[in-house]
Amino acid sequence: MDEITITRHNELVDPVMHIYGWEIAVYLFIGGLVAGMMIISGYFLFKGRQKEDLCSCYTIPLMGIVLLSIGMFALFLDLDHKLYVWRMYTTFQITSPMSWGAWILILVYPALIAGMLIRVPWFMEEKFPVLKKVSEFINVTPGRVKAIGIINIALGIALGVYTGILLSSFGARPLWNSSILGLLFLTSGISTASAFIHMIAKNKDESEMLAKADNGFLVAELFLITLFIIGLLSSTQVHQDAAKIILSGAYAPVFWVFVVGLGIVIPLIIQYMAVNHRIKHTPIAPVMVIIGGLILRFVLVYAGQLSHWTKKAFLE
Amino acid sequence: MNKTVSRRKFLKISGATIGLLAASGTVGSLVKKTNAFTEKKKGGVNGIQKIPTFCDLCFWKCGAIAYIKDGELWKLEGNPEDPLSNGRLCPRGTGGVGAMYDPDRLKAPLIRKSERGKEQWVEVTWDEAFTYIADKMNKIKADYGPEAMAYFVHGIGGNFIKHLMKAYGTPNITAPSFAQCRGPRDIGFRLTFGEDVGSPERTDIKNSKCLVLIGSHLGENMHNTQVQEFAEMNDNGGSIIVVDPRFSVAAGKAKYYLPIKPGTDIALLLAWMKVIVDENLYDKEYVDKYGFGFEQFKAEISQYTPEWAYAETGIEPELIRASAREMAKYRPATLIHSGRHTTWYGDDTQRSRAIALLNALMGSWGRKGGYFYPAMMSVPGYPYPPYPKPEKGKVDNPGNTIYPFATEGHDTITNGVREATITGKPYPIKGWFTYGTNLMYAMPNQDETIKAIQNLDLLVVTDVLPSELAGWADVVLPESVYLERYDDLNVELFREPFTALRQPVLDSPNEQKPNWWIAKKLADKLGLGHFFPWNDIEEYLSKRLTAAGLSLDELKKKGIIRGEKKPVYFEEGVPAEFNTPSKKIEFYSLQLAEKGHDPVPKYTKHQEPPSGSFRLIFGRSPVHTFSKTQNNRILADMSDENELWINHNAAMRLGIKSGDYVRLKNQDGVVSNKVKVKATERIRHDCVYMTHGFGHNSKMLKQAFLKGASDSQMITKYKIDPLMGGTGMNINFVTIEV
Amino acid sequence: MARFGMVIDTKKCVGCMDCVVACKTENNVPEGFNRDWITTDVKGTFPTVKMQIRTERCNHCDNPPCVDCCPCGASHVHDLGGVVLVHHDKCSGCKACIAACPYDARFIHPDGYADKCTFCIHRVEQGMDPACVSVCPTHCMYFGDLDDPNSSVSKLLNSRKYRALISEAGTKPQIYYLD
Numbered sequence A: 001m002d003e004i005t006i007t008r009h010n011e012l013v014d015p016v017m018h019i020y021g022w023e024i025a026v027y028l029f030i031g032g033l034v035a036g037m038m039i040i041s042g043y044f045l046f047k048g049r050q051k052e053d054l055c056s057c058y059t060i061p062l063m064g065i066v067l068l069s070i071g072m073f074a075l076f077l078d079l080d081h082k083l084y085v086w087r088m089y090t091t092f093q094i095t096s097p098m099s100w101g102a103w104i105l106i107l108v109y110p111a112l113i114a115g116m117l118i119r120v121p122w123f124m125e126e127k128f129p130v131l132k133k134v135s136e137f138i139n140v141t142p143g144r145v146k147a148i149g150i151i152n153i154a155l156g157i158a159l160g161v162y163t164g165i166l167l168s169s170f171g172a173r174p175l176w177n178s179s180i181l182g183l184l185f186l187t188s189g190i191s192t193a194s195a196f197i198h199m200i201a202k203n204k205d206e207s208e209m210l211a212k213a214d215n216g217f218l219v220a221e222l223f224l225i226t227l228f229i230i231g232l233l234s235s236t237q238v239h240q241d242a243a244k245i246i247l248s249g250a251y252a253p254v255f256w257v258f259v260v261g262l263g264i265v266i267p268l269i270i271q272y273m274a275v276n277h278r279i280k281h282t283p284i285a286p287v288m289v290i291i292g293g294l295i296l297r298f299v300l301v302y303a304g305q306l307s308h309w310t311k312k313a314f315l316e
Numbered sequence B: 001m002n003k004t005v006s007r008r009k010f011l012k013i014s015g016a017t018i019g020l021l022a023a024s025g026t027v028g029s030l031v032k033k034t035n036a037f038t039e040k041k042k043g044g045v046n047g048i049q050k051i052p053t054f055c056d057l058c059f060w061k062c063g064a065i066a067y068i069k070d071g072e073l074w075k076l077e078g079n080p081e082d083p084l085s086n087g088r089l090c091p092r093g094t095g096g097v098g099a100m101y102d103p104d105r106l107k108a109p110l111i112r113k114s115e116r117g118k119e120q121w122v123e124v125t126w127d128e129a130f131t132y133i134a135d136k137m138n139k140i141k142a143d144y145g146p147e148a149m150a151y152f153v154h155g156i157g158g159n160f161i162k163h164l165m166k167a168y169g170t171p172n173i174t175a176p177s178f179a180q181c182r183g184p185r186d187i188g189f190r191l192t193f194g195e196d197v198g199s200p201e202r203t204d205i206k207n208s209k210c211l212v213l214i215g216s217h218l219g220e221n222m223h224n225t226q227v228q229e230f231a232e233m234n235d236n237g238g239s240i241i242v243v244d245p246r247f248s249v250a251a252g253k254a255k256y257y258l259p260i261k262p263g264t265d266i267a268l269l270l271a272w273m274k275v276i277v278d279e280n281l282y283d284k285e286y287v288d289k290y291g292f293g294f295e296q297f298k299a300e301i302s303q304y305t306p307e308w309a310y311a312e313t314g315i316e317p318e319l320i321r322a323s324a325r326e327m328a329k330y331r332p333a334t335l336i337h338s339g340r341h342t343t344w345y346g347d348d349t350q351r352s353r354a355i356a357l358l359n360a361l362m363g364s365w366g367r368k369g370g371y372f373y374p375a376m377m378s379v380p381g382y383p384y385p386p387y388p389k390p391e392k393g394k395v396d397n398p399g400n401t402i403y404p405f406a407t408e409g410h411d412t413i414t415n416g417v418r419e420a421t422i423t424g425k426p427y428p429i430k431g432w433f434t435y436g437t438n439l440m441y442a443m444p445n446q447d448e449t450i451k452a453i454q455n456l457d458l459l460v461v462t463d464v465l466p467s468e469l470a471g472w473a474d475v476v477l478p479e480s481v482y483l484e485r486y487d488d489l490n491v492e493l494f495r496e497p498f499t500a501l502r503q504p505v506l507d508s509p510n511e512q513k514p515n516w517w518i519a520k521k522l523a524d525k526l527g528l529g530h531f532f533p534w535n536d537i538e539e540y541l542s543k544r545l546t547a548a549g550l551s552l553d554e555l556k557k558k559g560i561i562r563g564e565k566k567p568v569y570f571e572e573g574v575p576a577e578f579n580t581p582s583k584k585i586e587f588y589s590l591q592l593a594e595k596g597h598d599p600v601p602k603y604t605k606h607q608e609p610p611s612g613s614f615r616l617i618f619g620r621s622p623v624h625t626f627s628k629t630q631n632n633r634i635l636a637d638m639s640d641e642n643e644l645w646i647n648h649n650a651a652m653r654l655g656i657k658s659g660d661y662v663r664l665k666n667q668d669g670v671v672s673n674k675v676k677v678k679a680t681e682r683i684r685h686d687c688v689y690m691t692h693g694f695g696h697n698s699k700m701l702k703q704a705f706l707k708g709a710s711d712s713q714m715i716t717k718y719k720i721d722p723l724m725g726g727t728g729m730n731i732n733f734v735t736i737e738v
Numbered sequence C: 001m002a003r004f005g006m007v008i009d010t011k012k013c014v015g016c017m018d019c020v021v022a023c024k025t026e027n028n029v030p031e032g033f034n035r036d037w038i039t040t041d042v043k044g045t046f047p048t049v050k051m052q053i054r055t056e057r058c059n060h061c062d063n064p065p066c067v068d069c070c071p072c073g074a075s076h077v078h079d080l081g082g083v084v085l086v087h088h089d090k091c092s093g094c095k096a097c098i099a100a101c102p103y104d105a106r107f108i109h110p111d112g113y114a115d116k117c118t119f120c121i122h123r124v125e126q127g128m129d130p131a132c133v134s135v136c137p138t139h140c141m142y143f144g145d146l147d148d149p150n151s152s153v154s155k156l157l158n159s160r161k162y163r164a165l166i167s168e169a170g171t172k173p174q175i176y177y178l179d
Ligand SMILES: Nc1nc2c(c(=O)[nH]1)N[C@H]1C(S)=C(S)[C@@H](COP(=O)(O)OP(=O)(O)OC[C@H]3O[C@@H](n4cnc5c(=O)[nH]c(N)nc54)[C@H](O)[C@@H]3O)O[C@H]1N2
Pocket: B056, B154, B157, B176, B177, B180, B181, B182, B340, B341, B435, B436, B437, B438, B439, B441, B442, B443, B444, B462, B463, B464, B465, B467, B468, B479, B480, B481, B482, B618, B619, B625, B626, B627, B628, B629, B692, B711, B712, B715, B729
């Protein structure tokens, strides 16, 4: 028998770490969603389809700004020394993913704004006539729009990957410590964004196309989750123990039922049948995907904090 | 537990802490600033002051240095000049800061306003309190004689009130440190070598090459010098043998660990001695020269084979032999530790005698690495007028007939006084005055204590905290904590002589007063003022010190004055004299035989727990002292509840696991507060263990209230040692209520 | 250049927590928080049990992920002895460093910033040992310059078997435990 007793009490660390709560899970989810939105909207812009009546080009950048702000606010709520938040922007720490993230977020806003200004939202048009001028300037050549599209795609990828890297860079938490996490969160972000746009898009083509795309993303996500787990299971004992937290441990029920089952497999089946016209499109599948994406962040944020190096015996 | 990491849930768990933190910020600021009393702090000196004093978190009296930063107590360190601390305090001593800044401290004298035990009082002035006490004490004296007052005291702080009680005329002055603690071992050693082991113990641990610990759980028992020397001898490659039903911290350092069945130590000791005698491993020269009755002893123990002992103790015969040989290898620097808290099974004096005899076989008494002869400076007492001679003898042990070896000059038996208070025999006891002792925790069977209290006309409790005993008091007197007062000089009897001073490092925050002031003022009220001819404590101290050729000013600066080193071993020239009737080491004791007791210790079987029950054993947490530190916020941060140690397999059978909360129910149906389970491989299957002092039910101890369980509450049964009246307390059995 | 480290003799440590109490008073560590702590490691089946008791704290890693991950430059390596410290006034309380530390050595101080063991740099700069080292009644802790072959710590590491905690995590901890 191994008995490890640690006599210590530090709030948020003991007896198990829970420094990150819903705020970070929500932030990571929204970050992924916005990243996906940027990539999709960037794709349509790059394809020069801004003239069509696609919400991806029209509403999504604005929504991205709003959502991202909510996410940033959640992140702000999580800070314990809020008065010093500005310290993040007086420095750039090259080794710190969080510093990268802070700066990426700063760049994401202009990109989203640029995307939004391709067609100025009606409620802004009247109030800020100057925006119209900007919009006109952008639309002078298709190249400018394309450039904005590419920038959105690039920053979207950066943002999506970053949400994963933020966790995976923490070598101290074995469950997070996987190089797959960046790709997984990116894919999940695009998938939720697709589901979201599919759900809200009025344009049939756009909606249908994103449903199909989403099926692809969901399959990719399943594949990445498998890789993530295999990666952990084939690593050290601590990593194997970490994987068990979501495979058979405390977070297994939520993980299997809500993330894999209701968040990926079932909506995939529903959507597969829908795109093959066996059943009608309903918001059920996309809502499931979105909730699944949110729960994925929750599960990984929380379960990761249960995974540990130090609760293991030292004596031989 | 903690499967779902919900922040909200967590916040709830630690809600108390967070609430407090929100109000303040840091421990310093927490403990300090949430305390109204620090606000009226005296004009603090800026910068850092260092003031030497000595510690009172336990009765070891380590020299300490208090650091005052901008008028507030910052920290306590050991005084490097002091041979007890060697510059390092134990965790409790270091945490003494929390005793001073305890927000629940008593602030003003209190007089009970409803029935006893209700914790309801009115605040009064000192004068009102003294008038109340003096009236009652005078009435008791008039009605029953001064002997009807008893004084229960623990610690050097009680000296001045002790003096007052003697002046008042009572012989009934008692402390739990005898019949609930060291009594049996001191009597056992006295019967053998003619001298006590004393406190601080005369054990030369640091020079011992083989240390045998029989239940002495050094490392958890944090008597500072003992632990330091234990580490030192271990570091020097000394051999350690530990006998304990629990795999103690010391067991983790041992070469031989003997997982003894509780209550069977005498069997082991007898078998060890047989092996050593049979194999001629003992110090023959020493025994021949100093021993008395060795042949009778030898004949008596010849029946106790390791195989026989195995059946009793559960310790493999080969382990018994190997450990016996190990001891002999290093003699005379083999120290079989006398233990300290030895009131276990009621035959404790005989067990202690067996330990003494094993030491005698090793030739370790009076030898380097064994038991040294302590030295003391000569500091005369204050020249007081003679005390009135009590008409009646001590109430606890009339004419020394009941407990023949708790003789005059020895501490009085607490439980004897309690018994007399209940029965009124041999004469009534009508008043208790207590100082620095929480009898609800210190004495077994709380019901008897309450019953005795209900027979009293007066119960005065002097304490710094609203203890459980204070809850029953008629008058509660709030004392200044040790850092705020002078006490009597500590003229120590130790490896080298020294005199130490306790002096105030800060003022008391409210109406608290030091014991010397309390004693003197009460004496005035009682018309005994002439027994306190000094005006204040400094005058008292000066007079004593001057008489010894020392100066108070020097002592104030240094905290400690060391005397000349004196020889402490036979080999250094200490005369090998033994104050026994035979003037020798008594392997065979005629005085025991005369009184109808075993002249050589015999083994008696003790009742075993019925199946499904466990024997309740208990000990120390390194960060707590008895029942007096659980409310100390700093120490509570180290450990704020005790745990119930239970063998891992036994726990599995009961379906409980570490972290679960259970209650204990003892053989008399008493149910404990809930206590956290520690299922562990570090204890036998037939007993459960917890640290003493938790499970407080005084509501006014806000930190400690209902944290953990109280061993004292479970100890309803006790067995009295027929030789000296000690209360064996390890004889209670409990079941576990899930 | 000095490289400060600690050597802890687990043979002597009794787990009394004096080191923890001393740290609290010396550094005014808030109630409910500890910069150092005790780990008891028990193996075996009664009565054949092996036990190691260790006093633990920030390992002042040579490759400190807590410094790498800090977005504010608050966590940093001090010039003197490679001690890892936090500038309270630069810290945003983002807790990245807490997540990054495999030893859980850090916590958020009630005032909002990340806090942890400082190796008592304020004492060390004055030539004293850290508070925990200087209080330990068993003298089982040693502090000193690992780069100096004549320091007590170097000598102990040269003469005894030792291990560092979770060295697999790659942080290069600078506290060594003698078996
Ligand atoms: N069940 C059980 N009973 C035991 C023991 C056990 O382990 N288990 N141990 C036994 C042993 S070995 C001993 S020595 C005794 C100890 O028994 P006690 O000496 O009675 O110990 P405590 O229970 O701590 O009670 C001490 C009281 O003194 C108060 N006090 C603290 N500081 C001061 C001060 O400066 N001035 C005054 N006036 N009061 C102060 C505390 O608040 C507390 O109420 O208990 C014995 N009884």
